[in-house]
Amino acid sequence: DIQMTQSPSTLSASVGDRVTITCRASQSISNWLAWYQQKPGKAPKLLIYKASSLESGVPSRFSGSGSGTEFTLTISSLQPDDFETYYCQQYNSYPLTFGGGTKVEIK
Amino acid sequence: QVQLQESGPGLVKPSQTLSLTCTVSGGSISSGDYYWSWIRQPPGKGLEWIGSINSIGSTYYNPSLKSRPTISVDTSKIQFSLKLISVTAADTAVYYCARSYCTGGSCYSGVMGYWGQGTLVTVSS
Numbered sequence: 001d002i003q004m005t006q007s008p009s010t011l012s013a014s015v016g017d018r019v020t021i022t023c024r025a026s027q028s029i030s031n032w033l034a035w036y037q038q039k040p041g042k043a044p045k046l047l048i049y050k051a052s053s054l055e056s057g058v059p060s061r062f063s064g065s066g067s068g069t070e071f072t073l074t075i076s077s078l079q080p081d082d083f084e085t086y087y088c089q090q091y092n093s094y095p096l097t098f099g100g101g102t103k104v105e106i107k
Numbered sequence: 108q109v110q111l112q113e114s115g116p117g118l119v120k121p122s123q124t125l126s127l128t129c130t131v132s133g134g135s136i137s138s139g140d141y142y143w144s145w146i147r148q149p150p151g152k153g154l155e156w157i158g159s160i161n162s163i164g165s166t167y168y169n170p171s172l173k174s175r176p177t178i179s180v181d182t183s184k185i186q187f188s189l190k191l192i193s194v195t196a197a198d199t200a201v202y203y204c205a206r207s208y209c210t211g212g213s214c215y216s217g218v219m220g221y222w223g224q225g226t227l228v229t230v231s232s
Binding site for chain 1: 144153154155156159167168169170171203205208210215216217218219220222223224225
């Protein structure tokens, strides 16, 4: 199985900050990586697929980059609606695996 | 717009079988390159992929669940289902159904583009 490791697990930031979340794969997954945002009590929402492609309707302040084993999700200017939990997920091979999540909280 | 809705018992006894159904509206379940998946999330924890089925009935499961899950599609009812046998308290979780993501003529079988709202299943006697 491909292990996905996210860091940090918790991130404290303020509105307007630029934040970066890192996701590392235990082996190369090319660019077969997705990012999701999850609000409490809600299903995850797709933000980014193929490592850097923005899902339709997702604000442009979200961006993804990386390939191989190291990936990042960047929020260029944190908005109040962004203080949620974020997950990466690889779809290079089965079983599909998720990172442990990063909670972005208000500083 | 595709919508998914999970349904099933909220309480299951240990050693019994967990059975959930996902009803799909706003799209066909039998056509296209879609993959239909189940994902779960124990309370306060992260996401775990359970398995997927495609439009021709091929299935893929998480080996960590040790052959306990079965996913099937009922095209006449526009539903797909999950059965998980021999449940224990460790199977207590919110269970989500999801559909793969397609855009611009490309489909990504492992990307969850559409999700149900989730249903909490508690395993307890």
